[in-house]
Amino acid sequence: GQQLNQSPxxxxxxxxxxxxxxxxxxxxxxxxxxxxxxxxxxxVLLIALYKAxxxxxxxxxxxxxxxxxxxxxxxxxxxxxxxVGIYFCAGPSGGSNYKLTFGKGTLLxxxx
Amino acid sequence: DTAVSQxxxxxxxxxxxxxxxxxxxxxxxxxxxxxxxxSKKFLKIMxxxxxKELIINETVPNRFSPKSPDKAHLNLHINSLELGDSAVxxxxxxxxxxxxxxxxxxxxxIL
Numbered sequence: 001g002q003q004l005n006q007s008p009x010x011x012x013x014x015x016x017x018x019x020x021x022x023x024x025x026x027x028x029x030x031x032x033x034x035x036x037x038x039x040x041x042x043x044v045l046l047i048a049l050y051k052a053x054x055x056x057x058x059x060x061x062x063x064x065x066x067x068x069x070x071x072x073x074x075x076x077x078x079x080x081x082x083x084v085g086i087y088f089c090a091g092p093s094g095g096s097n098y099k100l101t102f103g104k105g106t107l108l109x110x111x112x
Numbered sequence: 113d114t115a116v117s118q119x120x121x122x123x124x125x126x127x128x129x130x131x132x133x134x135x136x137x138x139x140x141x142x143x144x145x146x147x148x149x150x151s152k153k154f155l156k157i158m159x160x161x162x163x164k165e166l167i168i169n170e171t172v173p174n175r176f177s178p179k180s181p182d183k184a185h186l187n188l189h190i191n192s193l194e195l196g197d198s199a200v201x202x203x204x205x206x207x208x209x210x211x212x213x214x215x216x217x218x219x220x221x222i223l
Contacts, residue, residue, distance in 0.1 A: 033211055035214075037153075040216070040217075041216050041217070042116075042202050042204075042214030042215050042216045042217050043155070043202075043214045044214070045211045045212075045213065048211050086153055088155065092209075096209070097206075097209030097210070097211075098143065098145075098160055098162070098167060098168060098206075098209055099157055099160070099168050100157060100212065102154070102155040102156070104152070104153070104154055105153050105154075107153075
């Protein structure tokens with residue numbers, strides 16, 4: 001089946017630093033989703049991307065849908081302690097948005 | 113006013129038992145899902161129902177049986193629980209193929 005390679009696996013940063021993570025797919029996606037999961041909670045949608053080249057922001061978060069349609073990037077600017085969590089990329093498997101494939105996640109730790 | 117709510121939040125039980133997890137959404141969505149998150153945090157879809165009809169049924173042991181009494185509810189029954197069933201199970205919902213909204217999970221531990 002389709003696989004999503006998400007990197008880095010984990011990041012340890014100082015408060016105030018910018019963060020960048022990415023996701024690559026073995027096949028073309030028509031949608032890219034970025035979720036954040038905090039301890040003891042379910043994933044929460046951060047940003048949804050629907051068009052190649054699209055750049056979308058949500059506060060300090062910015063995500064881009066790669067031109068090749070096989071990758072996506074998520075950037076967090078001026079990180080704060082509450083940014084801590086696992087960030088997942090996700091995309092439709094077999095072209096159906098009902099069936100999402102998730103990356104393995106990037107664990108972000110922010111030192112105050 | 114929780115959007116996707118699952119019960120129970122924690123479930124500790126012995127191997128061989130049968131248990132159920134319930135999920136309800138008040139978002140007016142027509143599609144609901146069950147995911148399994150393993151100890152390495154990998155999320156994998158198990159089942160999906162659209163308007164009470166099963167549309168996704170991944171390679172899951174038939175000890176797992178979903179049931180959708182109406183569009184707002186999707187329950188998961190598990191028979192003869194095994195050690196490997198220990199995981200966090202997430203319910204999610206969506207309007208058609210729009211992004212999915214997740215519940216807070218049920219942490220299942222098998223003794």
